[in-house]
Amino acid sequence: MPALPPDVDPLRVGRVAVRAGIVVTGTEVLTGRVADRNGPWLAERLRERGVDVGHVVVVGDRPDDLRDALTFLAGTDVALILTSGGLGPTADDLTAEVVAAFQGRPVSLDAGLEKRIGGIVERLMARRGWRADRQATAAGVRKQAMVPEGATVLEPVGTAAGLVVPPADGRTGPPVLVLPGPPSELQAMWPAAIAAPSAGRALGNPGELRQGTIRLWGTLESQLAATLREHEPELDGLEITTCLRDGELEIVTRFAPGAQPAYDRLSAVLAEDYADTLFSSGPTVDDLVAGALAERGSTVATAESCTGGLLAARLTGRAGSSQWMLGGVVAYANSAKEALLDVPAGLLAERGAVSPEVAAAMADGARARFGADVGVGITGIAGPDGGTPGKPVGTVHLCAVGPDGRRARSLVVPGSRAAVRERSVTVAMQLLRLLLLGGPEV
Amino acid sequence: MPALPPDVDPLRVGRVAVRAGIVVTGTEVLTGRVADRNGPWLAERLRERGVDVGHVVVVGDRPDDLRDALTFLAGTDVALILTSGGLGPTADDLTAEVVAAFQGRPVSLDAGLEKRIGGIVERLMARRGWRADRQATAAGVRKQAMVPEGATVLEPVGTAAGLVVPPADGRTGPPVLVLPGPPSELQAMWPAAIAAPSAGRALGNPGELRQGTIRLWGTLESQLAATLREHEPELDGLEITTCLRDGELEIVTRFAPGAQPAYDRLSAVLAEDYADTLFSSGPTVDDLVAGALAERGSTVATAESCTGGLLAARLTGRAGSSQWMLGGVVAYANSAKEALLDVPAGLLAERGAVSPEVAAAMADGARARFGADVGVGITGIAGPDGGTPGKPVGTVHLCAVGPDGRRARSLVVPGSRAAVRERSVTVAMQLLRLLLLGGPEV
Numbered sequence: 001m002p003a004l005p006p007d008v009d010p011l012r013v014g015r016v017a018v019r020a021g022i023v024v025t026g027t028e029v030l031t032g033r034v035a036d037r038n039g040p041w042l043a044e045r046l047r048e049r050g051v052d053v054g055h056v057v058v059v060g061d062r063p064d065d066l067r068d069a070l071t072f073l074a075g076t077d078v079a080l081i082l083t084s085g086g087l088g089p090t091a092d093d094l095t096a097e098v099v100a101a102f103q104g105r106p107v108s109l110d111a112g113l114e115k116r117i118g119g120i121v122e123r124l125m126a127r128r129g130w131r132a133d134r135q136a137t138a139a140g141v142r143k144q145a146m147v148p149e150g151a152t153v154l155e156p157v158g159t160a161a162g163l164v165v166p167p168a169d170g171r172t173g174p175p176v177l178v179l180p181g182p183p184s185e186l187q188a189m190w191p192a193a194i195a196a197p198s199a200g201r202a203l204g205n206p207g208e209l210r211q212g213t214i215r216l217w218g219t220l221e222s223q224l225a226a227t228l229r230e231h232e233p234e235l236d237g238l239e240i241t242t243c244l245r246d247g248e249l250e251i252v253t254r255f256a257p258g259a260q261p262a263y264d265r266l267s268a269v270l271a272e273d274y275a276d277t278l279f280s281s282g283p284t285v286d287d288l289v290a291g292a293l294a295e296r297g298s299t300v301a302t303a304e305s306c307t308g309g310l311l312a313a314r315l316t317g318r319a320g321s322s323q324w325m326l327g328g329v330v331a332y333a334n335s336a337k338e339a340l341l342d343v344p345a346g347l348l349a350e351r352g353a354v355s356p357e358v359a360a361a362m363a364d365g366a367r368a369r370f371g372a373d374v375g376v377g378i379t380g381i382a383g384p385d386g387g388t389p390g391k392p393v394g395t396v397h398l399c400a401v402g403p404d405g406r407r408a409r410s411l412v413v414p415g416s417r418a419a420v421r422e423r424s425v426t427v428a429m430q431l432l433r434l435l436l437l438g439g440p441e442v
Numbered sequence: 443m444p445a446l447p448p449d450v451d452p453l454r455v456g457r458v459a460v461r462a463g464i465v466v467t468g469t470e471v472l473t474g475r476v477a478d479r480n481g482p483w484l485a486e487r488l489r490e491r492g493v494d495v496g497h498v499v500v501v502g503d504r505p506d507d508l509r510d511a512l513t514f515l516a517g518t519d520v521a522l523i524l525t526s527g528g529l530g531p532t533a534d535d536l537t538a539e540v541v542a543a544f545q546g547r548p549v550s551l552d553a554g555l556e557k558r559i560g561g562i563v564e565r566l567m568a569r570r571g572w573r574a575d576r577q578a579t580a581a582g583v584r585k586q587a588m589v590p591e592g593a594t595v596l597e598p599v600g601t602a603a604g605l606v607v608p609p610a611d612g613r614t615g616p617p618v619l620v621l622p623g624p625p626s627e628l629q630a631m632w633p634a635a636i637a638a639p640s641a642g643r644a645l646g647n648p649g650e651l652r653q654g655t656i657r658l659w660g661t662l663e664s665q666l667a668a669t670l671r672e673h674e675p676e677l678d679g680l681e682i683t684t685c686l687r688d689g690e691l692e693i694v695t696r697f698a699p700g701a702q703p704a705y706d707r708l709s710a711v712l713a714e715d716y717a718d719t720l721f722s723s724g725p726t727v728d729d730l731v732a733g734a735l736a737e738r739g740s741t742v743a744t745a746e747s748c749t750g751g752l753l754a755a756r757l758t759g760r761a762g763s764s765q766w767m768l769g770g771v772v773a774y775a776n777s778a779k780e781a782l783l784d785v786p787a788g789l790l791a792e793r794g795a796v797s798p799e800v801a802a803a804m805a806d807g808a809r810a811r812f813g814a815d816v817g818v819g820i821t822g823i824a825g826p827d828g829g830t831p832g833k834p835v836g837t838v839h840l841c842a843v844g845p846d847g848r849r850a851r852s853l854v855v856p857g858s859r860a861a862v863r864e865r866s867v868t869v870a871m872q873l874l875r876l877l878l879l880g881g882p883e884v
Contacts, residue, residue: 137668226575309770417759
C-alpha cells in the first residue's frame with residue numbers, strides 16, 4: 001500500500017521492556033451503566049513502575065468472553081494480566097473460576113478464608129441493621145472462599161479476596177492478578193498485590209518512564225500538529241499524545257529518562273510558538289486556581305444558572321477547598337436571581353436573563369452575598385429547548401470579578417446539554433485563572 | 443477441576459445469533475484522562491438491534507496494538523468490528539491507516555473529500571477567530587482525506603469522515619466500521635453508518651433482545667443472590683446482572699421475546715420478596731422524582747454543604763428541569779448557612795454544622811428562600827480531613843421537607859471524598875422520592 005507521507009508517522013518511543021494487559025469484567029461496565037475507573041487507575045499505577053499497558057479489554061459477565069480475553073492478552077507478550085471485578089457472591093461473579101480454569105488449576109474451599117469473609121459479612125449486615133438470612137449469605141460466602149490451588153490469596157478489603165494465579169506446573173504464560181471491582185477495594189488491595197512474590201517477579205524492575213503534560217487554551221489541534229511535524233527531528237524518543245477537551249488542548253508526552261533533552265526542547269518550542277495560549281506545564285487549571293486562592297488567602301463564591309451547580313461541585317470536589325470556597329447560589333429561576341443574588345429586576349427585563357450584564361450582576365451578587373473576594377457568574381441556555389434565533393441553544397455568558405477587576409466571556413457552545421454545561425464550567429475556571437494569575441485574552 | 447456447586451452457575455441466555463466487537467482508540471482513554479463514552483453507547487445501540495457485544499477493547503495510539511485488537515476481535519466470531527477515534531489531523535491519529543492495512547486495502551487521496559474537509563476547517567477557524575496557517579492545516583486535511591480503496595465514506599459531522607472498510611477481495615473476515623472519537627460526532631454519524639450497505643448486511647436482521655431493570659434500595663447483593671438461586675428453575679432464558687451502586691441494587695435482565703413469561707415470573711418474585719426495598723421496575727430514582735414534581739406542579743430547592751452543588755447539578759442535568767427546579771444554595775462556610783439559609787447561629791454553635799438539626803434547618807431555609815414546595819438539606823464531612831471521633835469522615839445528615847412532612851436520614855458513608863459525596867446525593871434523591879411518592883423507611 002502507498003505509504004502515507006512520513007511526516008504523519010506517530011511520534012513515539014519504542015516499546016518498553018515490560019508490558020501488562022488488563023481485563024475489566026462486568027456487564028454493567030460493558031453496557032455503560034457504570035463507567036470503568038479501574039482500567040485507567042491500574043494503567044497509571046503500572047506506568048509509574050515503568051510497565052506499559054497496551055490493551056484494556058472490557059468483557060461482560062460471560063465465561064467464554066472472559067476466557068477469550070485472557071487468551072488474547074496472554075498472546076500479546078505481557079508479563080502479567082490483571083483483572084478487576086467478578087468476585088462477588090452472586091451467580092454472575094465468575095472471574096476466580098474462569099481464571100483458575102485458564103491457568104489449569106483446580107479450585108477448592110479455603111476454610112480459613114471462608115471464616116474470615118463470613119465474619120466480615122456478619123459485621124457489615126449488623127452495622128447496617130439489615131435483615132440477615134444466615135442460610136442465604138453462607139452460600140455467597142462459600143463461593144467467595146473458593147480458591148485456585150497454588151494461588152496467593154490477598155486478604156479482603158471489602159468482602160472479596162484478591163488472587164495471584166500463576167500457570168499450573170508445566171504450563172507457560174503470565175500470572176493473572178485477580179482484583180475486586182469496587183475501586184476503593186481494588187486500590188486498597190494494590191500494595192499487597194504488587195508485594196506478592198509472583199506478581200512482583202513478573203513485573204521485574206523495569207526502567208522508569210517519565211510523563212510531562214503541557215496545556216494550551218485557544219489553539220487548534222491541527223495547528224499544533226504542524227508545529228510537531230516541523231520539529232520532528234528534534235523530538236526523537238518522545239511519545240506525544242494530544243487531546244482536545246472542553247476547549248483545552250492537552251499535550252501528554254511519555255519518554256525514557258535518556259530523552260529528557262528532547263522533552264526540554266519540545267517544551268521550549270511550545271513555549272515560544274504558543275506564548276499566548278500555553279497556560280500550564282503540568283498543573284490543571286483547577287490546580288492553578290486552587291493554588292492561587294490558597295496563596296493569596298482569597299475566597300470565592302459562585303452564581304450559576306445553566307451550569308446548575310456544576311462549577312460549585314467542581315470547586316468543592318477538591319480536598320481542602322473549604323479553605324477558600326465560601327459557597328454558591330444556583331439561581332435557576334429568575335426570582336432566585338433577584339432574591340438571592342440581587343440582580344435588578346429591571347436588568348433582567350431589559351437585557352434578558354441570558355446576557356453579559358446579568359452574568360456580571362450575578363458575579364457581583366455572589367461576591368457581596370457571601371462576602372467573598374472573588375465572584376463568578378454564569379448564565380446561558382444549555383438546551384435542548386429554550387433557544388431563540390437571537391440567543392441559540394449553547395449561548396453562555398460568564399464573568400469573574402475580584403478586587404483587581406473583571407474578566408468576561410461570551411460564547412456559543414456546540415453540542416448536547418451536558419457538553420454546554422461542562423464546557424461552560426471549564427471556561428469559568430479559565431476566567432478565574434486569568435483573573436487571579438493574569439495572562440492574555442485569547 | 444472440581445465443579446462449583448451448580449447453583450452458582452451464571453443465569454444467562456445462550457449466545458445470540460449476531461455479535462459485534464468494539465475497539466476504542468486513544469492513549470487519553472487508555473490512561474484515563476478521558477472516560478470512554480463511545481463503547482457503552484455503541485453497545486447499547488447494537489443491543490437495541492439485537493446485536494450482542496462481547497468485548498470492548500481500549501487501545502492506545504499505537505499501530506501494533508490496534509492491529510492486535512482487530513485480529514483478536516475478528517477471531518471471536520463477530521459479524522462487524524466498530525472502531526472509535528484516531529481520525530483527527532495529528533500524527534497520533536492512525537486508525538484509518540491501520541484498518542486499511544488490516545483489511546488489505548491500499549489508501550489513496552479522495553480529492554473531493556479533501557475539498558469538503560478543507561471547507562469545514564476553514565469555516566471553523568473563521569468562526570472562532572483563530573489564526574489560520576493554510577500550509578499547516580492543509581497537511582492535516584490531506585491526512586484526513588486518505589481513504590482505503592473500496593471503502594464507503596461516511597460524510598464528516600465534525601472534520602473527520604467515517605468509513606466502512608470490507609476485507610479486500612479474496613480475504614475473509616468482518617467489515618470494519620470506522621467512526622470518529624468525539625461522542626457527538628460519532629452519535630450523529632450513526633444513522634448513516636448503519637444505513638451503509640456493507641455494515642447493514644453484516645448486522646443482518648437479527649432477533650430482538652429485550653431488557654428489563656428492577657431497582658432495590660436497602661437490600662444486600664448476597665440476599666438477592668439467594669433468591670435467584672432458589673428460583674433458578676423458573677428463570678430459564680434470562681441473563682441477569684446485578685450491580686450495587688451508591689447503595690442502590692440494580693438488576694438488569696436481558697432476554698429474547700420468548701422468555702417474557704420467565705421475566706414476568708422474576709418480576710413477581712422480586713416484588714413479593716422485596717416489597718420494602720423495591721422502588722422501581724424501570725425508571726431511575728431521578729426519573730421518579732422528576733416525574734412526581736412535574737405531575738404535581740411542585741417545585742424544589744436545595745441546600746448543600748458537603749456535596750457542594752452535586753445535588754443541584756444532578757437535578758438540573760435533566761432537560762426540562764427548570765419547570766420544577768428553582769435553585770439551590772451551596773453553603774460551604776457556616777456564615778453562608780446563616781446568611782443565605784437562615785440557619786440560627788445558636789443552632790450551629792449548639793449542635794454543630796454537621797447535625798440532623800442543621801440539615802433540617804437548611805432544608806427549611808432553602809424552601810423558604812426560594813419559595814419552593816420542597817426543600818432538601820445536606821450537611822456532612824466528605825473528608826479526607828475534618829473528622830473527629832464523634833463525627834468521623836463520612837458522617838452525613840440529610841433532610842427533605844415538603845407540605846406533607848419530612849424525611850430524614852443520618853449515615854456514615856465509607857470511602858473516598860468522591861464516594862461520600864456521590865452516595866450522599868443518591869440518598870438525597872431517595873429521600874425526595876419517599877417524600878413525594880411515599881414508601882416504607884428501610
